[in-house]
Amino acid sequence: MTSADRGAGLAIETTGLSKRFGHQLAVNSIDLAVPQGSVFGFLGPNGSGKTTTIRMMLGLAAATAGSVRLLGQDMPGKLDEVLPQVGALVEGPAFYPFLSGAANLHRFDAADRHASPGTRRARVAEALDRVGLSHAARKKVRAYSLGMKQRLGIANALLSRRELLILDEPTNGLDPQGTREVRSLVRSLAADGATVFVSSHLLAEVEQICTHAAIMSVGRLVAQGPLAELRQAGTAQLRLITPDAGAASGVLVRFGMTPVIGHPDGADAVITSVLPGSAGALSPNGSRNPGGAGGTGGTGERDAAAALEAAPEAIVAALVADGVRVRGFAVERGSLEDRFVALTGEGFDVAQ
Amino acid sequence: MSRSDQVSEHGSRTAKESGREGSVPRQRASSRSFLASELKQLFRRGRTQALLLALAAIPVMIAVVVRLSTAVPPGRGPAFLDRITQNGLFVGVTALIVAVPLFLPLTIGVVAGDTIAGEAGHGTLRYLLVAPAGRVRLLLVKYVGAVAFCVAAPLAVALAGAGIGAALFPVGPVTLLSGDVVQPGEALNRMLLIAAYQTVSLLGLSAIGLFLSTLTDVPVGAMAATIVLSVASQVLDQLPQLEWLHPWLFSHYWFGFADLLRQPIGWDSFTSNAMLQAGYIAVFGALAYGRFVSKDVLS
Amino acid sequence: MTPTWLRWMPAVAVPAVIAAGVLAGSVPASARDPLPGKTPAQVLAMIGQHTTKALSGTVEQTSELGLPDVPQVGPSSGPAAGSLAELLTGPHSARVYVDGPAKVRIQVMDRMAERDAVRQGNEVWLYNSKDNTATHLTLPGIASGKQDRGSRMPGSVATPEELAARMLEKVDVSTDVAVRGDVEVAGRAAYNLVLTPRSQGTLVESVAVAVDGENGLPLSVEVRARGQQEPAFRTAFSSLKLEAPDAAIFNFTPPPGASVKELALPSSGYAKRDLGQQGRETSGLGKDELGKLENDRKAPAAAGGAPSVTGTGWETVVGFPARANSAAAGAPSVDTLLNDPLLRQATVAVPGGRAISTSLLNVLLTDDGRMFVGSVPLERLQAAAAAR
Ligand SMILES: Nc1ncnc2c1ncn2[C@@H]1O[C@H](COP(=O)(O)OP(=O)(O)O)[C@@H](O)[C@H]1O
Numbered sequence A: 001m002t003s004a005d006r007g008a009g010l011a012i013e014t015t016g017l018s019k020r021f022g023h024q025l026a027v028n029s030i031d032l033a034v035p036q037g038s039v040f041g042f043l044g045p046n047g048s049g050k051t052t053t054i055r056m057m058l059g060l061a062a063a064t065a066g067s068v069r070l071l072g073q074d075m076p077g078k079l080d081e082v083l084p085q086v087g088a089l090v091e092g093p094a095f096y097p098f099l100s101g102a103a104n105l106h107r108f109d110a111a112d113r114h115a116s117p118g119t120r121r122a123r124v125a126e127a128l129d130r131v132g133l134s135h136a137a138r139k140k141v142r143a144y145s146l147g148m149k150q151r152l153g154i155a156n157a158l159l160s161r162r163e164l165l166i167l168d169e170p171t172n173g174l175d176p177q178g179t180r181e182v183r184s185l186v187r188s189l190a191a192d193g194a195t196v197f198v199s200s201h202l203l204a205e206v207e208q209i210c211t212h213a214a215i216m217s218v219g220r221l222v223a224q225g226p227l228a229e230l231r232q233a234g235t236a237q238l239r240l241i242t243p244d245a246g247a248a249s250g251v252l253v254r255f256g257m258t259p260v261i262g263h264p265d266g267a268d269a270v271i272t273s274v275l276p277g278s279a280g281a282l283s284p285n286g287s288r289n290p291g292g293a294g295g296t297g298g299t300g301e302r303d304a305a306a307a308l309e310a311a312p313e314a315i316v317a318a319l320v321a322d323g324v325r326v327r328g329f330a331v332e333r334g335s336l337e338d339r340f341v342a343l344t345g346e347g348f349d350v351a352q
Numbered sequence B: 001m002s003r004s005d006q007v008s009e010h011g012s013r014t015a016k017e018s019g020r021e022g023s024v025p026r027q028r029a030s031s032r033s034f035l036a037s038e039l040k041q042l043f044r045r046g047r048t049q050a051l052l053l054a055l056a057a058i059p060v061m062i063a064v065v066v067r068l069s070t071a072v073p074p075g076r077g078p079a080f081l082d083r084i085t086q087n088g089l090f091v092g093v094t095a096l097i098v099a100v101p102l103f104l105p106l107t108i109g110v111v112a113g114d115t116i117a118g119e120a121g122h123g124t125l126r127y128l129l130v131a132p133a134g135r136v137r138l139l140l141v142k143y144v145g146a147v148a149f150c151v152a153a154p155l156a157v158a159l160a161g162a163g164i165g166a167a168l169f170p171v172g173p174v175t176l177l178s179g180d181v182v183q184p185g186e187a188l189n190r191m192l193l194i195a196a197y198q199t200v201s202l203l204g205l206s207a208i209g210l211f212l213s214t215l216t217d218v219p220v221g222a223m224a225a226t227i228v229l230s231v232a233s234q235v236l237d238q239l240p241q242l243e244w245l246h247p248w249l250f251s252h253y254w255f256g257f258a259d260l261l262r263q264p265i266g267w268d269s270f271t272s273n274a275m276l277q278a279g280y281i282a283v284f285g286a287l288a289y290g291r292f293v294s295k296d297v298l299s
Numbered sequence C: 001m002t003p004t005w006l007r008w009m010p011a012v013a014v015p016a017v018i019a020a021g022v023l024a025g026s027v028p029a030s031a032r033d034p035l036p037g038k039t040p041a042q043v044l045a046m047i048g049q050h051t052t053k054a055l056s057g058t059v060e061q062t063s064e065l066g067l068p069d070v071p072q073v074g075p076s077s078g079p080a081a082g083s084l085a086e087l088l089t090g091p092h093s094a095r096v097y098v099d100g101p102a103k104v105r106i107q108v109m110d111r112m113a114e115r116d117a118v119r120q121g122n123e124v125w126l127y128n129s130k131d132n133t134a135t136h137l138t139l140p141g142i143a144s145g146k147q148d149r150g151s152r153m154p155g156s157v158a159t160p161e162e163l164a165a166r167m168l169e170k171v172d173v174s175t176d177v178a179v180r181g182d183v184e185v186a187g188r189a190a191y192n193l194v195l196t197p198r199s200q201g202t203l204v205e206s207v208a209v210a211v212d213g214e215n216g217l218p219l220s221v222e223v224r225a226r227g228q229q230e231p232a233f234r235t236a237f238s239s240l241k242l243e244a245p246d247a248a249i250f251n252f253t254p255p256p257g258a259s260v261k262e263l264a265l266p267s268s269g270y271a272k273r274d275l276g277q278q279g280r281e282t283s284g285l286g287k288d289e290l291g292k293l294e295n296d297r298k299a300p301a302a303a304g305g306a307p308s309v310t311g312t313g314w315e316t317v318v319g320f321p322a323r324a325n326s327a328a329a330g331a332p333s334v335d336t337l338l339n340d341p342l343l344r345q346a347t348v349a350v351p352g353g354r355a356i357s358t359s360l361l362n363v364l365l366t367d368d369g370r371m372f373v374g375s376v377p378l379e380r381l382q383a384a385a386a387a388r
């Protein structure tokens, strides 16, 4: 949680947001902070409360407790002023099967009282073009494939210029080609200055396009922040193969580690240990972090300092200096996936 | 962020790109275009057209059967059935009478029950609401759509009746219930008045259907409930034990349009009917409002 | 976000407003000044002297006589519309147009049908839309005087005036007459004249006549039966305009395609009664039975078997000889009654014959074809039958 992000620069801000369905707390007091201009991945296994949260953000469902601010305004109080600037895909696409794709978009655009009827035709054509559906514009939605519907749903979110896009599982049902197109679409939207909030249970998707992410588990928000920071919070693991288990342990303890000694195949000991604070220096992935509006502040420098002390090369040097026969040494990076599994306690696609 | 801020912030955008303008007249125009979109969608929809065609088939069936059969003795079957052979204009009136207890409520039940629940069933309700359509505005537009169908349905029966009647039978002056005779033009006026009467009659049922439609995401459920209520109301209206209740049943004046076939025209039942229906619209409109404005859209 | 309860406010408020409106509407306008006090005799005199010549209005009639209800289901005008008993069951509504004694039109508004009686001068037309029949008759002489109005109209629902006139004929020593608190009928303030039979031997408990406080026109008549909460019979104006109706209303020409029957009246002595009876038969209309029997009782004895009268006042029992003996066209016979499906259905077997019991009137049809009628308990009729 990066409390520094709180403030005027948030596109979405929830405080203590909760939703109860009967006895089940589907969303349990979450505090989301989505910086403006970010591409925000909303991660969580199926049934963790992502869609429910999005429904509350959009004023579709009333919160049991807590509040939502979208683009700096209260929801659902200022719904009429906020929603015209928000494009949304909620729980998959939904259309009138008896209307054509274009007619569906016309219908939804007509429902928006702020949308200008004069430019409707052009905007619909443009949105369809953007998702690559121009050729199927006149086709009845009944005859669309799931992927085509998904694209049409995204087109609907893009009917007008939006400040904020909330896309719930946008790549669901898309072929690899479509998935790639959605990714580049999201990037181009972000490049235009819009904030994109993408919910997904697919980590790869989030890792590839997001600058920030939050992780939901059973209705709770278990982690949130810039993607790099989330990865850092994940631990790197040191793996040492040596016959000199006792000496090696001594060295590792000096570095402030708590080594675990195992003998998986008899001869050599396999020592594993969490590498403290080492991840920051090794982060390979600064390139796709434009920094967001909020920025990440000074946390990176502090982590870098800590990492220097426990740098893998320093550990190896100390081991060798102490006469430990290093037969194998590896530092295994924590991926977002590890982090995800560690936080949610589950693999992917585990329904609640 | 106010709209003007937004415009200045993205001042370079063209109107086409931004797709929205802040002026009030523009919003009004957009409200009209939402209503237009609703009406277009309703009447272009195959199901609606099938309903109207089925209604129009009633007078056609009556006319053809009467044409092919021997004379009907007076006083048997629906009122006026025996007059059809003498005057084709009675086809429309007879068909309207036949349609009142079941066929019209049936079609209205389908349309009114579908209003909100149909959108919920398709999942489009959430996209209309985030458009944002506005919940009250959506409710109003949906009700106006149902009202438009209430206008169209009796009109379909009346006009199809007049058409087929004129085609198969002679058309001439029409004998009213009072025994007075009016010219075909005036008779047609009266038939349109009856259609209008039935439109008014169905407004209360439409409001009930609208309310029921906000209760469920399954349109068929709301439709069936609306139709069942229309039948129940008519059955209750027949039970002498419930005499006190009768003037409050929305179907109570459904057959009162006979007063429009008297000379002079009796407006009492029209007025009573209109007031009763207005009461139903107010009550069930308020219920629909209460329900829909606070409803969680989870479909 | 507005609290949820606030959103349900309209749903609570609207019915409340409607209920309040209905209650306010049903409470008679209390602001109205009370009518000047009058004795029963003065009110009776008002009725006798009222000069209302022209009016148009709607009369509502309800009966709770204990007869089986005529079912009125579906779009047809009902199988029993036009049967003798039909007018005695359930509610009826009729429009009445009067412009002087010689211009009268009464329209009984049935479900999807109408029965009309139109009088202009001496021409009288009866029309029934159900079977599209018209009956024409010419009255023998120019009738005049308001007494004739209404009661001269062949069969229909009874107008308050007509019924009041008949009820007031009964005012004699056997009746207690009082004026109760003012009532409002058709939006007009009226004296409430209540006739109560002093005798215990009649089914009638009381008769209330509302008399227009301004012009003495009877606005409603309500007959109550002993031991019954609801009025057994009530006829009242629900709306009333004291203006001459459009003259065109009294013009009637039978519509093309109608079967027209010309009715020749027998000698003038019987004109009144016969007209009534024929009207009833031809157009299927029935005056309220009470009135009809009353008429019959007063009619001059027809050739052969005259009706017998026993008892007096409210306890009067009228006996009719068997049909074979009665040449009087107008006398209701056992046969005609039993031919009416609704009435046949209403009869029950009793010692000595069959009986039709209503809350106001009993009819005994003896096995030998005689008929006894009276507003008295059935035992009285049986006693009268046995006395012969
Ligand atoms: N309409 C509903 N009624 C009851 N429970 C619901 C409803 N919608 C969702 N839930 C429950 O809320 C939890 C979160 O659901 P959802 O927000 O759809 O999860 P996600 O979108 O993360 O897959 C789930 O356990 C689900 O069963």
Ligand SMILES: [Mg+2]
Binding pocket: A047, A050, A051, A052, A091, A168, A169
């Ligand atoms: Mg979901």
